[in-house]
Amino acid sequence: MSRFYPVIPAGGSGTRLWPLSRQSSPKFLHRLGADERSLMQLTLARLGPLSPPEQTYVVCGPAHKMAIAEQIPSVPPRNLVVEPAGRNSGPAIALAAAIIHARDPEAVMGSFAADHLISVGDAFRAAVRTGIEVAATGRLVTIGVPPRYAETGYGYIEIGDELGIGAALAVRSFKEKPDLVTAQEYVEDGRHLWNAGMFVGRTADLLEDVRHHAPQIYERVQRVAESWHTDNAAAREILTEVWQDMPSISIDHAIVEQVAAQGRVATVPARMGWSDMGDWDTVAELGLAEGSRLAQPRDTLLLDSPGSFATSGTGRAVTVVGVPDVVVVETDTCILVVKRSEAQRVKDAVEAWKERGRDDLL
Structure with missing residues:
Protein backbone atom coordinates (compact mmCIF):
# COMPACT_ATOMS: atom_id res chain seq x y z
CA MET A 1 0.00 0.00 0.00
CA ASP A 276 -23.83 9.01 4.63
CA MET A 277 -25.55 10.47 7.71
CA GLY A 278 -27.52 12.47 5.19
CA ASP A 279 -30.51 13.59 7.26
CA TRP A 280 -32.07 13.33 10.70
CA ASP A 281 -34.20 10.36 9.72
CA THR A 282 -31.03 8.40 8.96
CA VAL A 283 -29.43 9.48 12.22
CA ALA A 284 -32.56 8.54 14.14
CA GLU A 285 -32.72 5.12 12.50
CA LEU A 286 -29.12 4.42 13.44
CA GLY A 287 -29.67 5.64 16.97
CA LEU A 288 -32.80 3.58 17.49
CA ALA A 289 -31.36 0.46 15.89
CA GLU A 290 -27.82 0.47 17.23
CA GLY A 291 -27.85 2.68 20.30
CA SER A 292 -27.22 6.37 20.57
CA ARG A 293 -25.24 7.82 17.66
CA LEU A 294 -25.35 11.33 19.13
CA ALA A 295 -24.04 12.81 22.34
CA GLN A 296 -27.36 12.98 24.15
CA PRO A 297 -27.73 14.13 27.77
CA ARG A 298 -28.60 11.36 30.21
CA ASP A 299 -31.89 13.04 31.12
CA THR A 300 -33.18 13.17 27.54
CA LEU A 301 -36.63 11.68 27.94
CA LEU A 302 -38.98 10.12 25.38
CA LEU A 303 -42.33 8.85 26.72
CA ASP A 304 -44.79 6.97 24.55
CA SER A 305 -43.02 8.34 21.47
CA PRO A 306 -42.05 5.30 19.38
CA GLY A 307 -39.63 5.97 16.55
CA SER A 308 -38.70 9.41 17.90
CA PHE A 309 -35.21 10.70 18.57
CA ALA A 310 -33.98 13.73 20.51
CA THR A 311 -30.64 15.34 21.20
CA SER A 312 -29.23 18.48 22.77
CA GLY A 313 -26.15 20.44 21.88
CA THR A 314 -26.19 22.36 25.15
CA GLY A 315 -26.82 19.69 27.76
CA ARG A 316 -30.32 20.92 28.56
CA ALA A 317 -32.89 18.15 28.90
CA VAL A 318 -35.15 17.47 25.95
CA THR A 319 -38.48 15.76 26.62
CA VAL A 320 -40.84 14.27 24.04
CA VAL A 321 -44.19 12.90 25.21
CA GLY A 322 -46.74 11.08 23.07
CA VAL A 323 -45.29 12.18 19.72
CA PRO A 324 -44.16 9.30 17.48
CA ASP A 325 -41.62 9.45 14.66
CA VAL A 326 -40.21 12.92 15.24
CA VAL A 327 -36.71 14.29 15.69
CA VAL A 328 -36.03 17.11 18.14
CA VAL A 329 -32.66 18.88 17.99
CA GLU A 330 -31.78 21.60 20.48
CA THR A 331 -28.74 23.90 20.15
CA ASP A 332 -27.73 27.17 21.77
CA THR A 333 -29.51 29.23 19.08
CA CYS A 334 -32.06 26.92 17.43
CA ILE A 335 -34.62 24.24 18.07
CA LEU A 336 -35.69 21.89 15.29
CA VAL A 337 -38.77 19.68 15.42
CA VAL A 338 -39.35 17.58 12.31
CA LYS A 339 -41.28 14.46 11.36
CA ARG A 340 -38.85 11.78 10.32
CA SER A 341 -40.76 11.36 7.06
CA GLU A 342 -40.12 15.06 6.33
CA ALA A 343 -36.42 15.05 7.23
CA GLN A 344 -35.30 15.85 3.67
CA ARG A 345 -37.11 19.20 3.97
CA VAL A 346 -34.81 20.52 6.68
CA LYS A 347 -32.72 22.07 3.93
CA ASP A 348 -35.84 24.05 2.92
CA ALA A 349 -35.95 25.50 6.43
CA VAL A 350 -32.34 26.61 6.05
CA GLU A 351 -33.22 28.39 2.81
CA ALA A 352 -36.24 30.02 4.46
CA TRP A 353 -34.11 31.43 7.31
CA LYS A 354 -31.60 32.61 4.74
CA GLU A 355 -34.32 34.50 2.87
CA ARG A 356 -35.27 36.17 6.16
CA GLY A 357 -31.71 37.42 6.49
CA ARG A 358 -30.89 35.22 9.49
CA ASP A 359 -27.35 34.37 8.43
CA ASP A 360 -26.52 33.91 12.10
CA LEU A 361 -28.53 30.68 12.01
CA LEU A 362 -26.81 29.25 8.97
Whole structure:
Protein backbone atom coordinates (compact mmCIF):
# COMPACT_ATOMS: atom_id res chain seq x y z
CA MET A 1 0.00 0.00 0.00
CA SER A 2 3.07 2.27 -0.08
CA ARG A 3 1.80 4.05 -3.20
CA PHE A 4 -1.78 4.45 -2.03
CA TYR A 5 -2.81 8.04 -1.29
CA PRO A 6 -6.21 8.66 0.31
CA VAL A 7 -8.02 11.92 -0.41
CA ILE A 8 -10.71 13.20 1.96
CA PRO A 9 -13.02 15.79 0.35
CA ALA A 10 -14.42 17.91 3.19
CA GLY A 11 -16.85 20.38 1.66
CA GLY A 12 -20.43 21.52 2.08
CA SER A 13 -22.33 22.47 5.20
CA GLY A 14 -24.70 19.52 5.55
CA THR A 15 -27.90 21.58 5.53
CA ARG A 16 -30.09 18.50 6.04
CA LEU A 17 -28.45 18.06 9.47
CA TRP A 18 -29.15 21.65 10.48
CA PRO A 19 -29.06 23.09 13.14
CA LEU A 20 -26.19 20.88 14.35
CA SER A 21 -24.36 21.25 11.05
CA ARG A 22 -23.66 24.87 10.08
CA GLN A 23 -21.57 26.68 7.49
CA SER A 24 -18.94 27.42 10.13
CA SER A 25 -19.11 23.96 11.68
CA PRO A 26 -20.24 21.29 9.17
CA LYS A 27 -21.20 17.79 10.17
CA PHE A 28 -17.80 16.22 9.55
CA LEU A 29 -16.39 18.24 12.46
CA HIS A 30 -19.00 16.81 14.84
CA ARG A 31 -19.20 13.60 16.80
CA LEU A 32 -22.18 11.78 15.32
CA GLY A 33 -21.23 8.24 16.23
CA ALA A 34 -20.86 6.18 19.36
CA ASP A 35 -17.15 7.02 19.25
CA GLU A 36 -15.92 10.22 20.90
CA ARG A 37 -14.17 11.29 17.70
CA SER A 38 -15.68 13.42 14.95
CA LEU A 39 -16.63 11.98 11.57
CA MET A 40 -13.45 13.51 10.12
CA GLN A 41 -11.28 11.90 12.79
CA LEU A 42 -13.01 8.57 12.30
CA THR A 43 -12.41 8.77 8.55
CA LEU A 44 -8.68 9.33 9.02
CA ALA A 45 -8.44 6.52 11.59
CA ARG A 46 -10.30 4.16 9.26
CA LEU A 47 -7.73 4.83 6.53
CA GLY A 48 -4.73 4.48 8.83
CA PRO A 49 -4.04 0.77 8.16
CA LEU A 50 -4.09 1.48 4.42
CA SER A 51 -1.82 4.51 4.29
CA PRO A 52 -0.05 6.85 6.75
CA PRO A 53 -1.28 10.41 7.41
CA GLU A 54 1.75 11.73 5.53
CA GLN A 55 0.22 10.32 2.34
CA THR A 56 -3.31 11.52 3.09
CA TYR A 57 -4.70 14.70 1.55
CA VAL A 58 -7.74 16.74 2.60
CA VAL A 59 -9.52 19.12 0.23
CA CYS A 60 -11.51 21.73 2.13
CA GLY A 61 -12.72 25.32 2.16
CA PRO A 62 -10.91 28.22 3.85
CA ALA A 63 -13.51 28.51 6.63
CA HIS A 64 -12.75 25.00 7.91
CA LYS A 65 -8.99 24.74 7.43
CA MET A 66 -8.04 25.63 11.01
CA ALA A 67 -10.61 23.35 12.62
CA ILE A 68 -9.56 20.44 10.40
CA ALA A 69 -5.88 21.05 11.19
CA GLU A 70 -6.68 20.99 14.91
CA GLN A 71 -8.69 17.78 14.66
CA ILE A 72 -6.19 15.82 12.54
CA PRO A 73 -2.74 17.28 13.35
CA SER A 74 -0.97 14.17 12.00
CA VAL A 75 -1.80 15.24 8.42
CA PRO A 76 0.95 17.64 7.23
CA PRO A 77 -0.17 21.23 6.56
CA ARG A 78 0.99 20.94 2.96
CA ASN A 79 -1.52 18.11 2.52
CA LEU A 80 -4.44 20.42 3.35
CA VAL A 81 -5.57 21.63 -0.07
CA VAL A 82 -7.75 24.69 0.44
CA GLU A 83 -10.15 25.56 -2.36
CA PRO A 84 -10.65 29.33 -2.65
CA ALA A 85 -14.33 28.62 -3.40
CA GLY A 86 -16.53 25.57 -3.82
CA ARG A 87 -16.55 24.21 -7.38
CA ASN A 88 -18.21 20.83 -6.75
CA SER A 89 -16.30 17.55 -6.58
CA GLY A 90 -14.82 17.47 -10.08
CA PRO A 91 -12.17 20.19 -9.71
CA ALA A 92 -11.47 19.23 -6.08
CA ILE A 93 -10.68 15.60 -6.86
CA ALA A 94 -8.81 16.47 -10.06
CA LEU A 95 -6.65 18.94 -8.13
CA ALA A 96 -5.80 16.34 -5.50
CA ALA A 97 -4.97 13.81 -8.21
CA ALA A 98 -2.64 16.26 -9.96
CA ILE A 99 -0.84 17.14 -6.72
CA ILE A 100 -0.39 13.48 -5.78
CA HIS A 101 0.72 12.55 -9.30
CA ALA A 102 3.39 15.26 -9.22
CA ARG A 103 4.69 13.66 -6.02
CA ASP A 104 4.44 10.04 -7.20
CA PRO A 105 3.66 9.28 -10.88
CA GLU A 106 2.88 5.64 -9.92
CA ALA A 107 0.36 6.63 -7.26
CA VAL A 108 -3.06 5.11 -6.71
CA MET A 109 -5.50 7.46 -5.01
CA GLY A 110 -8.79 6.88 -3.28
CA SER A 111 -11.49 9.44 -2.52
CA PHE A 112 -13.49 9.03 0.70
CA ALA A 113 -15.91 11.63 2.05
CA ALA A 114 -15.19 13.14 5.46
CA ASP A 115 -18.77 12.88 6.71
CA HIS A 116 -19.75 9.23 6.26
CA LEU A 117 -20.10 6.66 9.02
CA ILE A 118 -18.74 3.13 8.56
CA SER A 119 -19.12 0.65 11.39
CA VAL A 120 -17.25 -2.33 9.89
CA GLY A 121 -13.78 -0.98 9.19
CA ASP A 122 -12.26 -4.31 8.18
CA ALA A 123 -14.85 -4.79 5.43
CA PHE A 124 -14.19 -1.26 4.19
CA ARG A 125 -10.44 -1.79 4.05
CA ALA A 126 -10.80 -5.16 2.34
CA ALA A 127 -12.91 -3.50 -0.38
CA VAL A 128 -10.35 -0.73 -0.83
CA ARG A 129 -7.51 -3.25 -1.12
CA THR A 130 -9.42 -5.07 -3.83
CA GLY A 131 -10.09 -1.72 -5.48
CA ILE A 132 -6.37 -0.95 -5.54
CA GLU A 133 -5.72 -4.29 -7.23
CA VAL A 134 -8.42 -3.65 -9.83
CA ALA A 135 -7.18 -0.08 -10.42
CA ALA A 136 -3.83 -1.51 -11.49
CA THR A 137 -5.64 -2.88 -14.58
CA GLY A 138 -6.56 0.66 -15.65
CA ARG A 139 -10.11 0.75 -14.31
CA LEU A 140 -11.75 3.35 -12.13
CA VAL A 141 -13.19 1.53 -9.13
CA THR A 142 -16.16 2.50 -6.98
CA ILE A 143 -17.11 1.03 -3.61
CA GLY A 144 -20.74 -0.10 -3.70
CA VAL A 145 -23.06 -0.96 -0.83
CA PRO A 146 -25.67 -3.75 -1.11
CA PRO A 147 -28.97 -1.89 -0.51
CA ARG A 148 -30.74 -2.68 2.75
CA TYR A 149 -34.00 -1.01 1.74
CA ALA A 150 -35.52 1.15 -1.01
CA GLU A 151 -33.72 4.47 -0.57
CA THR A 152 -34.61 7.39 -2.88
CA GLY A 153 -31.85 9.65 -1.58
CA TYR A 154 -28.94 7.63 -3.02
CA GLY A 155 -27.68 6.99 -6.51
CA TYR A 156 -27.40 3.37 -7.64
CA ILE A 157 -24.82 1.31 -9.51
CA GLU A 158 -26.01 -1.30 -12.01
CA ILE A 159 -23.59 -4.21 -11.81
CA GLY A 160 -22.37 -6.55 -14.52
CA ASP A 161 -20.04 -9.54 -14.76
CA GLU A 162 -17.43 -10.68 -12.27
CA LEU A 163 -13.90 -9.52 -13.07
CA GLY A 164 -12.00 -12.35 -11.40
CA ILE A 165 -10.35 -10.08 -8.84
CA GLY A 166 -11.83 -10.59 -5.41
CA ALA A 167 -15.47 -9.50 -5.34
CA ALA A 168 -14.99 -6.91 -8.09
CA LEU A 169 -17.72 -6.52 -10.70
CA ALA A 170 -18.04 -4.60 -13.93
CA VAL A 171 -20.29 -1.53 -13.85
CA ARG A 172 -22.96 -1.32 -16.52
CA SER A 173 -24.31 2.11 -15.64
CA PHE A 174 -24.96 4.63 -12.91
CA LYS A 175 -28.53 5.50 -11.96
CA GLU A 176 -29.68 8.83 -10.58
CA LYS A 177 -31.68 9.01 -7.36
CA PRO A 178 -34.84 7.03 -8.23
CA ASP A 179 -38.46 7.33 -7.17
CA LEU A 180 -39.69 4.88 -4.54
CA VAL A 181 -41.13 2.34 -6.99
CA THR A 182 -37.91 2.23 -9.00
CA ALA A 183 -35.80 2.02 -5.86
CA GLN A 184 -37.82 -0.97 -4.71
CA GLU A 185 -37.23 -2.64 -8.08
CA TYR A 186 -33.49 -2.03 -7.71
CA VAL A 187 -33.47 -3.65 -4.28
CA GLU A 188 -35.42 -6.69 -5.46
CA ASP A 189 -33.55 -7.39 -8.72
CA GLY A 190 -30.20 -7.91 -6.99
CA ARG A 191 -28.36 -6.09 -9.79
CA HIS A 192 -27.97 -2.72 -8.10
CA LEU A 193 -25.82 -1.30 -5.32
CA TRP A 194 -25.98 1.97 -3.47
CA ASN A 195 -23.38 4.40 -4.77
CA ALA A 196 -21.38 5.37 -1.68
CA GLY A 197 -19.48 8.10 -3.53
CA MET A 198 -16.07 6.46 -3.02
CA PHE A 199 -13.65 5.53 -5.75
CA VAL A 200 -10.10 4.28 -6.29
CA GLY A 201 -7.91 4.76 -9.35
CA ARG A 202 -4.41 5.42 -10.61
CA THR A 203 -3.69 9.14 -10.78
CA ALA A 204 -2.23 8.73 -14.26
CA ASP A 205 -5.49 7.22 -15.54
CA LEU A 206 -7.66 9.71 -13.72
CA LEU A 207 -5.74 12.71 -15.03
CA GLU A 208 -5.80 11.35 -18.57
CA ASP A 209 -9.58 11.08 -18.33
CA VAL A 210 -9.79 14.64 -16.99
CA ARG A 211 -7.54 15.86 -19.82
CA HIS A 212 -9.75 14.18 -22.38
CA HIS A 213 -13.21 14.93 -20.98
CA ALA A 214 -12.66 18.12 -18.94
CA PRO A 215 -9.64 19.93 -20.42
CA GLN A 216 -10.47 23.25 -18.74
CA ILE A 217 -10.14 21.58 -15.35
CA TYR A 218 -7.02 19.67 -16.38
CA GLU A 219 -5.10 22.74 -17.52
CA ARG A 220 -5.83 24.65 -14.33
CA VAL A 221 -5.01 21.91 -11.83
CA GLN A 222 -1.80 21.06 -13.66
CA ARG A 223 -0.59 24.63 -13.22
CA VAL A 224 -1.10 24.34 -9.48
CA ALA A 225 0.43 20.88 -9.14
CA GLU A 226 3.63 21.75 -11.01
CA SER A 227 4.97 23.77 -8.08
CA TRP A 228 2.99 22.37 -5.13
CA HIS A 229 5.90 20.32 -3.76
CA THR A 230 8.69 22.75 -4.69
CA ASP A 231 7.22 26.22 -4.03
CA ASN A 232 4.02 25.72 -2.08
CA ALA A 233 3.38 29.42 -1.47
CA ALA A 234 3.55 30.14 -5.21
CA ALA A 235 1.33 27.16 -5.95
CA ARG A 236 -1.34 28.44 -3.59
CA GLU A 237 -1.24 31.83 -5.31
CA ILE A 238 -1.72 30.10 -8.66
CA LEU A 239 -4.60 28.13 -7.13
CA THR A 240 -6.36 31.36 -6.18
CA GLU A 241 -5.88 32.67 -9.71
CA VAL A 242 -7.07 29.61 -11.65
CA TRP A 243 -10.02 28.96 -9.35
CA GLN A 244 -11.74 32.22 -10.31
CA ASP A 245 -13.05 30.77 -13.57
CA MET A 246 -12.78 27.09 -12.71
CA PRO A 247 -15.85 25.16 -14.01
CA SER A 248 -18.19 23.84 -11.32
CA ILE A 249 -19.07 20.20 -12.00
CA SER A 250 -19.29 16.92 -10.12
CA ILE A 251 -16.68 14.24 -10.70
CA ASP A 252 -19.47 11.95 -11.92
CA HIS A 253 -20.53 14.30 -14.68
CA ALA A 254 -16.98 15.41 -15.46
CA ILE A 255 -15.50 11.97 -16.13
CA VAL A 256 -17.07 8.97 -14.36
CA GLU A 257 -20.12 8.67 -16.61
CA GLN A 258 -17.94 8.86 -19.71
CA VAL A 259 -15.48 6.30 -18.38
CA ALA A 260 -18.40 4.00 -17.50
CA ALA A 261 -19.68 4.27 -21.07
CA GLN A 262 -16.26 3.01 -22.19
CA GLY A 263 -16.65 -0.05 -19.94
CA ARG A 264 -13.74 0.96 -17.70
CA VAL A 265 -15.52 1.33 -14.35
CA ALA A 266 -15.66 -1.46 -11.78
CA THR A 267 -17.23 -1.75 -8.35
CA VAL A 268 -16.43 -3.69 -5.20
CA PRO A 269 -19.48 -4.47 -3.03
CA ALA A 270 -18.88 -4.02 0.69
CA ARG A 271 -21.17 -4.74 3.64
CA MET A 272 -19.45 -2.24 5.88
CA GLY A 273 -22.23 -0.65 7.90
CA TRP A 274 -22.14 2.44 5.71
CA SER A 275 -24.29 5.55 6.11
CA ASP A 276 -23.83 9.01 4.63
CA MET A 277 -25.55 10.47 7.71
CA GLY A 278 -27.52 12.47 5.19
CA ASP A 279 -30.51 13.59 7.26
CA TRP A 280 -32.07 13.33 10.70
CA ASP A 281 -34.20 10.36 9.72
CA THR A 282 -31.03 8.40 8.96
CA VAL A 283 -29.43 9.48 12.22
CA ALA A 284 -32.56 8.54 14.14
CA GLU A 285 -32.72 5.12 12.50
CA LEU A 286 -29.12 4.42 13.44
CA GLY A 287 -29.67 5.64 16.97
CA LEU A 288 -32.80 3.58 17.49
CA ALA A 289 -31.36 0.46 15.89
CA GLU A 290 -27.82 0.47 17.23
CA GLY A 291 -27.85 2.68 20.30
CA SER A 292 -27.22 6.37 20.57
CA ARG A 293 -25.24 7.82 17.66
CA LEU A 294 -25.35 11.33 19.13
CA ALA A 295 -24.04 12.81 22.34
CA GLN A 296 -27.36 12.98 24.15
CA PRO A 297 -27.73 14.13 27.77
CA ARG A 298 -28.60 11.36 30.21
CA ASP A 299 -31.89 13.04 31.12
CA THR A 300 -33.18 13.17 27.54
CA LEU A 301 -36.63 11.68 27.94
CA LEU A 302 -38.98 10.12 25.38
CA LEU A 303 -42.33 8.85 26.72
CA ASP A 304 -44.79 6.97 24.55
CA SER A 305 -43.02 8.34 21.47
CA PRO A 306 -42.05 5.30 19.38
CA GLY A 307 -39.63 5.97 16.55
CA SER A 308 -38.70 9.41 17.90
CA PHE A 309 -35.21 10.70 18.57
CA ALA A 310 -33.98 13.73 20.51
CA THR A 311 -30.64 15.34 21.20
CA SER A 312 -29.23 18.48 22.77
CA GLY A 313 -26.15 20.44 21.88
CA THR A 314 -26.19 22.36 25.15
CA GLY A 315 -26.82 19.69 27.76
CA ARG A 316 -30.32 20.92 28.56
CA ALA A 317 -32.89 18.15 28.90
CA VAL A 318 -35.15 17.47 25.95
CA THR A 319 -38.48 15.76 26.62
CA VAL A 320 -40.84 14.27 24.04
CA VAL A 321 -44.19 12.90 25.21
CA GLY A 322 -46.74 11.08 23.07
CA VAL A 323 -45.29 12.18 19.72
CA PRO A 324 -44.16 9.30 17.48
CA ASP A 325 -41.62 9.45 14.66
CA VAL A 326 -40.21 12.92 15.24
CA VAL A 327 -36.71 14.29 15.69
CA VAL A 328 -36.03 17.11 18.14
CA VAL A 329 -32.66 18.88 17.99
CA GLU A 330 -31.78 21.60 20.48
CA THR A 331 -28.74 23.90 20.15
CA ASP A 332 -27.73 27.17 21.77
CA THR A 333 -29.51 29.23 19.08
CA CYS A 334 -32.06 26.92 17.43
CA ILE A 335 -34.62 24.24 18.07
CA LEU A 336 -35.69 21.89 15.29
CA VAL A 337 -38.77 19.68 15.42
CA VAL A 338 -39.35 17.58 12.31
CA LYS A 339 -41.28 14.46 11.36
CA ARG A 340 -38.85 11.78 10.32
CA SER A 341 -40.76 11.36 7.06
CA GLU A 342 -40.12 15.06 6.33
CA ALA A 343 -36.42 15.05 7.23
CA GLN A 344 -35.30 15.85 3.67
CA ARG A 345 -37.11 19.20 3.97
CA VAL A 346 -34.81 20.52 6.68
CA LYS A 347 -32.72 22.07 3.93
CA ASP A 348 -35.84 24.05 2.92
CA ALA A 349 -35.95 25.50 6.43
CA VAL A 350 -32.34 26.61 6.05
CA GLU A 351 -33.22 28.39 2.81
CA ALA A 352 -36.24 30.02 4.46
CA TRP A 353 -34.11 31.43 7.31
CA LYS A 354 -31.60 32.61 4.74
CA GLU A 355 -34.32 34.50 2.87
CA ARG A 356 -35.27 36.17 6.16
CA GLY A 357 -31.71 37.42 6.49
CA ARG A 358 -30.89 35.22 9.49
CA ASP A 359 -27.35 34.37 8.43
CA ASP A 360 -26.52 33.91 12.10
CA LEU A 361 -28.53 30.68 12.01
CA LEU A 362 -26.81 29.25 8.97
